[in-house]
Amino acid sequence: MGASDFGTGDLCSEGRVVEVSGARATVRVSSEGCSSCGDRHGCALAASGTGGTLVEARNLAGAKVGQRVRLEQTPAAHVRNACILFVVPSICALVGAVAGHEWLAAWLGWDAVIGGAATGLVAAGIGLLPARFFSLREESLPRLTAIIGEENGGNP
DSSP states (O other), rough: OOOGOTTTTTTEEEEEEEEEEEHHHHHHHEEEOOTTTTTTOOOGGGGGGGTOOEEEETTTOOOTTTOOEEEEOOOHHHOOOOIIIIIIIHHHHHHHHHHHHHHHHHHTOOOOOHHHHHHHHHHHHHHHHHHHHHHTSSSSOOOOEEEEEEOOOOOO
8 A cells, every 4th residue: 555545534643753663663642633634533542541542653754752743543444443352352252152162161071151151261362463463553543644743742
């Protein structure tokens, strides 16, 4: 995905760079979001409190520590990331619970409810592994697209 693929429908937020490491930057994102974001009133960052949330992003703008920046992510990438984080482990937990309840408990001589609960939890944990590996991929990260202010010594 190149710079020309960024659209005005992207979800965006603003924050301050707190760390730069290679082509990535860690940004403390404020809960207000940016004024042009269509999701600013329903954004999960609003629940993060006054300190903001740390977000790792691709540093396409070449920002440095202390600069105020704009982060963007396409709605499709946002939905894909949410599905990998929530749907995959949920499906794994459901399959694990059914398998534990129906087969594993009988095979090991356990109570069916305990077998279902135990294998459901283990399967949900295993379902989080794809989310962890996927989160390390560059294309899953938000894009730091613009520097909107210099260091002023305050918090975002």
